[in-house]
Amino acid sequence: MNAGDVVETLPVGDWRGPFQTELQARARDTLESGRVLLAHLPFVLLADEAPLLSSAVMGSDRKNISFDPASGSLSNTSLSRCDAKRLRALLRRFGDMAEQLLHDLLPA
Numbered sequence: 001m002n003a004g005d006v007v008e009t010l011p012v013g014d015w016r017g018p019f020q021t022e023l024q025a026r027a028r029d030t031l032e033s034g035r036v037l038l039a040h041l042p043f044v045l046l047a048d049e050a051p052l053l054s055s056a057v058m059g060s061d062r063k064n065i066s067f068d069p070a071s072g073s074l075s076n077t078s079l080s081r082c083d084a085k086r087l088r089a090l091l092r093r094f095g096d097m098a099e100q101l102l103h104d105l106l107p108a
Helices: 021-032 081-105
Strands: 007-009 036-038 066-068 073-075
Touching: 007 021, 021 036, 021 081, 066 081, 073 081
Parallel strands: 007 036
Antiparallel strands: 066 073
């Protein structure tokens, strides 16, 4: 099995639609067949966000930082309150963009 068997790369250049009906159908069919969608989309960091990508921002509990967008809860980070606020904003911005992409790509 190769990557092409499980990954469908979509020709999407923006996080927001509208997207053509054919592309929406292709995305839906890909997911319904158990495959993975891939879109090469840029996520631009703000000037003060680059340091937040350092492994030093992680806490020691687990290997991942967790963010719950519903509650705004951020866990397993060693950041100060001010820096944690910036990380929370970065993660929320990324999540909002991803949600918008899915909403526009898979409207049903």
